[in-house]
């Protein structure tokens with residue numbers, strides 16, 4: 001089969017012939033129809049993450065959409081979303097024509113959600129959903145601040161906050177294109193991520209109408225510092241990524257005086273049942289058009305160039321490979 005294969009950590013995968021996945025007990029063989037390149041894939045493939053150094057060569061791709069080719073738990077031909085631990089654990093990933101996946105990581109896909117749209121949402125959407133619900137404990141009427149709101153996690157966080165009944169949703173983005181994506185996702189106000197932390201704090205306070213109850217933060221750094229300062233009493237900041245850097249400064253006075261929670265979240269800690277439930281919720285709302293991630297389809301043959309664009313921050317939208 002054809003696959004994007006990573007030979008050297010820190011470099012780009014090369015599209016070439018690769019052995020078929022074969023069979024294993026408790027595993028489903030999926031014919032892949034759409035697979036996104038996500039930041040986690042590139043973090044893992046860099047060999048510098050807290051997941052450790054993957055054994056090379058391997059096929060990257062921690063998630064995808066496809067059709068069951070062979071399975072003990074689902075009929076052949078079932079459309080599915082699947083997650084893999086490519087580069088984190090044993091086995092190859094989704095950037096290939098076929099992928100062998102543990103049975104409990106395969107979830108039947110709602111027929112109303114097209115393959116590429118489902119792949120673009122995937123685990124990025126799950127992270128946004130869980131950050132708002134399980135970790136952020138969002139209540140109807142509360143005000144939500146979404147950092148990195150033009151990215152995949154951010155677009156879903158904005159739209160999901162609306163689905164969950166947030167009273168006001170404020171988006172923080174860098175580029176004009178990202179601001180437009182956040183508006184399309186349903187943000188009530190969009191704040192430009194610029195200036196020093198005091199200026200940003202003032203703009204966030206203005207846009208939120210004094211304070212925010214829940215912050216969804218895939219960015220960290222200065223944006224998280226400013227967002228923490230505008231948390232309401234009993235506010236929750238949920239960090240799920242460090243797109244801007246690995247460190248942020250939080251004031252003890254802010255944390256104590258408002259009894260705020262600063263929380264971490266990772267999809268890696270989800271049990272299969274939790275992942276399935278979150279995916280089902282995401283796809284239910286995607287079918288009615290309420291959750292979406294802007295994306296571009298790219299042939300698997302062009303995986304190397306797509307990987308390079310994503311790594312350079314030039315993708316703009318989620319790139320979804322189609323074998």
Ligand SMILES: NC(=O)c1ccc[n+]([C@@H]2O[C@H](COP(=O)([O-])OP(=O)(O)OC[C@H]3O[C@@H](n4cnc5c(N)ncnc54)[C@H](OP(=O)(O)O)[C@@H]3O)[C@@H](O)[C@H]2O)c1
Pocket residue numbers: 038039040123124127147148149150151152153154172173174175178193218219239240241242243244245265266267268318
């Ligand atoms: N914990 C988890 O389970 C989990 C799950 C999914 C993702 N994540 C993490 O969340 C982060 C975002 O993921 P994604 O899927 O949304 O990625 P994405 O679609 O590629 O978007 C990247 C986002 O990061 C922002 N960004 C990048 N560099 C930045 C910088 N220097 N300063 C400020 N903002 C910056 C971008 O802002 P603009 O749009 O304004 O350019 C954009 O919103 C990644 O770090 C990813 O690893 C974590």
